[in-house]
Amino acid sequence: MSWEGISFEDRMDTVEFRVGDRPHIVVDSEICRSCTTKACVTACPANLFAPTSDGGILFNYEQCFECGTCYQVCDAEGALTWTYPDGGHGVVFRHG
Amino acid sequence: MIDVVVVGAGPAGPAAALTAARAGMKVVLLERGPFPGSKNAYGGVVYGRVLDEVLPNWWEEVPVQRWVTRRSTMVLTEHQALTVDFRTTDWGKAPYNGCTTFRADFDSWLAGKAVEAGAQLVTSTVATGLLLEDGKVVGVRTDRVDGDLRARVVIAADGVNSFLAKEAGLLPRTDAKHLTLGVKEVLTLSREVIDQRFNVRGDEGVDVEILGCTRGIPGGGFLYTGRDTLSVGVVVSLEHLAKAKVRAEDLITDLKAHPAVAPWLQGAELKEYTAHLIPEGGYDAFPELATDGMLVAGDAAGMTLAAGLWLEGVNFAIGSGLAAGTAAAQAITAGDVSKRGLRSYRKSLEESFVLQDHRRLRRAPKLLLSDRVQQRYPGVMADLVQGLFTVTNPSPKPGLVKLLRQSAKNNGVKLRHLVADSLAGGRIFR
Numbered sequence: 001m002s003w004e005g006i007s008f009e010d011r012m013d014t015v016e017f018r019v020g021d022r023p024h025i026v027v028d029s030e031i032c033r034s035c036t037t038k039a040c041v042t043a044c045p046a047n048l049f050a051p052t053s054d055g056g057i058l059f060n061y062e063q064c065f066e067c068g069t070c071y072q073v074c075d076a077e078g079a080l081t082w083t084y085p086d087g088g089h090g091v092v093f094r095h096g
Numbered sequence: 097m098i099d100v101v102v103v104g105a106g107p108a109g110p111a112a113a114l115t116a117a118r119a120g121m122k123v124v125l126l127e128r129g130p131f132p133g134s135k136n137a138y139g140g141v142v143y144g145r146v147l148d149e150v151l152p153n154w155w156e157e158v159p160v161q162r163w164v165t166r167r168s169t170m171v172l173t174e175h176q177a178l179t180v181d182f183r184t185t186d187w188g189k190a191p192y193n194g195c196t197t198f199r200a201d202f203d204s205w206l207a208g209k210a211v212e213a214g215a216q217l218v219t220s221t222v223a224t225g226l227l228l229e230d231g232k233v234v235g236v237r238t239d240r241v242d243g244d245l246r247a248r249v250v251i252a253a254d255g256v257n258s259f260l261a262k263e264a265g266l267l268p269r270t271d272a273k274h275l276t277l278g279v280k281e282v283l284t285l286s287r288e289v290i291d292q293r294f295n296v297r298g299d300e301g302v303d304v305e306i307l308g309c310t311r312g313i314p315g316g317g318f319l320y321t322g323r324d325t326l327s328v329g330v331v332v333s334l335e336h337l338a339k340a341k342v343r344a345e346d347l348i349t350d351l352k353a354h355p356a357v358a359p360w361l362q363g364a365e366l367k368e369y370t371a372h373l374i375p376e377g378g379y380d381a382f383p384e385l386a387t388d389g390m391l392v393a394g395d396a397a398g399m400t401l402a403a404g405l406w407l408e409g410v411n412f413a414i415g416s417g418l419a420a421g422t423a424a425a426q427a428i429t430a431g432d433v434s435k436r437g438l439r440s441y442r443k444s445l446e447e448s449f450v451l452q453d454h455r456r457l458r459r460a461p462k463l464l465l466s467d468r469v470q471q472r473y474p475g476v477m478a479d480l481v482q483g484l485f486t487v488t489n490p491s492p493k494p495g496l497v498k499l500l501r502q503s504a505k506n507n508g509v510k511l512r513h514l515v516a517d518s519l520a521g522g523r524i525f526r
Contacts, residue, residue, distance in 0.1 A: 014369050043277070093133070095322075096369065096372070
């Protein structure tokens with residue numbers, strides 16, 4: 001894997017995730033539909049927020065850095081329910 | 097009965113657990129990850145002198161990658177690079193200055209010191225909320241079965257997102273304007289190649305700070321040498337990143353492709369990608385540091401110092417943690433863990449580098465993240481130097497003042513702005 005032009009998928013494959021059963025972040029796509037900025041889509045460093053054709057947001061919690069960027073940039077009150085993964089689960093950095 | 101429950105094992109938490117345990121307190125240190133440091137990421141340099149008093153000769157056992165003996169500050173434009181490079185052998189011997197290390201290693205090591213002092217480390221456990229009685233903090237809830245932990249004092253060292261400080265009303269729920277997002281790639285490259293490319297040997301290492309590589313989004317880049325790794329990344333204003341609709345990893349890709357950076361990285365392979373928020377609001381954005389039954393330390397209290405020339409955080413986390421553990425023990429011994437009883441925490445921080453450096457540099461973040469410093473001055477400086485060193489024969493050399501005027505004009509800067517910002521910088525960094 002050379003550093004030139006690494007795909008995002010390969011980038012995320014370098015990170016260990018101990019995925020828990022409980023989605024620790026829940027997105028209320030109904031609320032997202034009224035959001036005009038959708039800042040989470042580009043700001044999330046793990047690229048976990050995908051806009052859907054009906055104006056909502058599709059979210060996948062599995063490869064989450066738990067950094068907090070999404071709720072910090074979210075303009076829509078109540079769109080994101082944000083908690084940490086259960087103890088021992090989630091991202092495991094070795095070289096952070 | 098637990099005396100002190102410390103939430104978060106790195107590095108403010110272990111520091112707090114260490115001093116509290118040494119003062120004879122029964123201490124539990126909670127960590128939500130499987131091991132200390134597993135949730136943490138940073139640029140890459142720890143300044144360890146803060147440990148001198150509590151862990152003499154810490155440098156003999158700290159899990160160091162390399163000792164930073166060479167520090168470069170680079171100013172980039174798309175096609176130019178101006179570097180100020182300093183090195184000293186003094187930083188390569190005890191008591192050293194800074195070392196590169198990874199948080200999984202460093203935080204685990206420091207937590208081990210707290211355990212040696214008698215603290216109990218409990219990993220894979222989330223503190224999900226505060227236990228409150230009559231508005232006073234009397235412990236934490238955890239995600240373990242029957243996991244409520246009562247304690248005389250809670251030390252919230254639960255990081256930049258500190259939900260405990262938020263629950264206690266000490267931190268706002270969101271605060272994007274005082275946060276930056278750091279993203280980092282750790283790349284593998286052989287030790288010999290790193291030594292050659294960065295002109296170091298043995299356990300000497302390099303710290304490169306970079307301005308002007310973030311497409312005008314307030315922030316900067318960095319490159320640090322590990323033993324057989326390079327850490328390269330950017331730190332950018334979260335608010336401005338979100339507005340610019342730029343993806344953070346694209347900024348790293350830009351930086352890695354810059355003609356002054358790319359040759360360093362040739363052939364290096366990605367080992368791990370990490371991301372983390374950083375509280376960079378400085379002194380004026382600090383929360384209250386104590387409430388009844390609780391103290392806040394480290395990133396939870398916004399202790400990271402991001403003042404341009406100085407980019408420090410782990411040492412401030414440790415400094416605040418050490419003080420928090422001591423203050424908690426004193427309050428418990430005195431039988432008063434109210435906000436008033438815990439006020440020695442703030443006082444001791446005010447007497448140490450932690451609040452003194454922050455107070456002195458309180459206006460630095462604003463100037464350094466301003467549009468002119470971020471978007472215009474890199475070009476002014478680079479154009480000026482290029483003008484100085486470009487031999488324009490048969491035309492004679494232009495004078496320095498003319499070059500400065502021209503460089504400023506090319507980059508849309510008025511001389512009065514340069515003068516005003518220089519004076520402001522002089523006041524801030526005096």
